[in-house]
Amino acid sequence: MAQTVFNRVEKKYKLSEEKYEAFIEDLLNYMDVDEYGKHTISNIYYDTPDNLLIMRSIQKPNPMYKEKLRLRAYGTPTLDTKCFLEIKKKYDGIVNKRRIQLPLKAAYDYIDNGVKPFEQTQILSELDYFLSIYDLKPQYLVAYERIALFGKEDPSFRVTFDTNIRYRTEDVRLEAGNHGHLIFDDNTHLMEVKVTGGTPIWFSKLLSKHSAFTNRFSKIASSYTMHQAVLKGIEGAKEGEMFSAE
Numbered sequence: 001m002a003q004t005v006f007n008r009v010e011k012k013y014k015l016s017e018e019k020y021e022a023f024i025e026d027l028l029n030y031m032d033v034d035e036y037g038k039h040t041i042s043n044i045y046y047d048t049p050d051n052l053l054i055m056r057s058i059q060k061p062n063p064m065y066k067e068k069l070r071l072r073a074y075g076t077p078t079l080d081t082k083c084f085l086e087i088k089k090k091y092d093g094i095v096n097k098r099r100i101q102l103p104l105k106a107a108y109d110y111i112d113n114g115v116k117p118f119e120q121t122q123i124l125s126e127l128d129y130f131l132s133i134y135d136l137k138p139q140y141l142v143a144y145e146r147i148a149l150f151g152k153e154d155p156s157f158r159v160t161f162d163t164n165i166r167y168r169t170e171d172v173r174l175e176a177g178n179h180g181h182l183i184f185d186d187n188t189h190l191m192e193v194k195v196t197g198g199t200p201i202w203f204s205k206l207l208s209k210h211s212a213f214t215n216r217f218s219k220i221a222s223s224y225t226m227h228q229a230v231l232k233g234i235e236g237a238k239e240g241e242m243f244s245a246e
Contacts, residue, residue: 004084005123010095013191013212020161020189023210024147030202031149031159036074041162042143042178044071045220046111046136053134058221066090068220069130071107073174079105083174087130098123104174111136140227142167142219143178144190151200158194159203165190167223181230183222190217 015023046069047053057066066089073083085107086099102110102117109115111131116124144165151157166180191212193199206212 004099004101005097007094007096008194008196009093011193011195011214012217013193013207014215014217015161015189015191015210015212017187017189019210019212020191023191023206023212024149024161026206026209027149027159030153030200031151031157034148034150036148038145038147040075040143040178041146042073042076042141042174043219044138044172044174045140045142045223046070047139048135049137051139051224054139054221054224057218058225065092067130069127069134069136070220071104071111071174073104076177077104077174079103079108079175083107085110085127087126098126100124100127138172140167140169140220140223141172141174141178141180142223143180144219154197154200156196157200157203160192160194162190162192162219163188165219165222167219167227169227181226183219183226 045054053066053068057068068088069086070088071083071085073081077083081104082101083104084099084101086097089096100117100121100123106115106117110117110127114131118124142165144162146160146162148158148160164186165183166178167183168180193203
């Protein structure tokens with residue numbers, strides 16, 4: 001079974017439709033769109049019944065260390081479709097992701113019933129431990145459309161653009177589709193910059209040219225905050241009016 005480890009810095013920027021169009025036009029001089037083009041990503045975020053992991057993420061002042069467990073699929077999967085189960089941690093600004101690839105049904109059997117999907121590995125041991133210390137349930141499904149680019153000279157330098165970011169708390173199954181409640185309007189693009197080394201000088205110049213500034217934003221934290229506002233009857237609740245965390 002495929003296993004992957006990532007260590008990198010991630011920075012986020014919210015762009016209007018107009019700014020996105022201008023920015024990506026310049027980016028294409030230095031980067032290429034990956035083979036998948038525009039595609040849909042759906043994630044199940046697991047948490048305790050009282051949302052302990054989310055609460056740790058959004059508490060002020062923000063802790064240096066955060067962790068989460070999510071199950072990711074591309075498009076709308078069947079139970080036989082390969083997906084990714086990953087632990088994502090952030091410490092002192094560095095993002096670490098450790099993930100395994102397995103069929104969706106095997107992922108459910110492992111998380112819900114403890115059925116090992118394959119022979120023991122280091123990452124599987126870490127997942128075992130994570131599942132043993134938290135009473136985790138599928139709390140949120142978060143989906144969005146993504147375009148991903150990679151550097152022509154340095155393919156490890158990646159930039160992604162996410163739109164139509166949405167969530168739901170009912171029927172939290174990947175095979176049930178990627179519908180949900182929009183977090184912000186569908187003309188907003190969330191740009192994420194993923195860097196394993198230094199940021200290219202040309203990219204820093206593009207940020208300055210387009211007056212793009214970093215934003216503290218977390219899809220799951222914003223989904224939780226918006227959902228809580230809806231439950232409390234706060235009309236017109238929008239991500240931009242509420243707290244979001246990295």
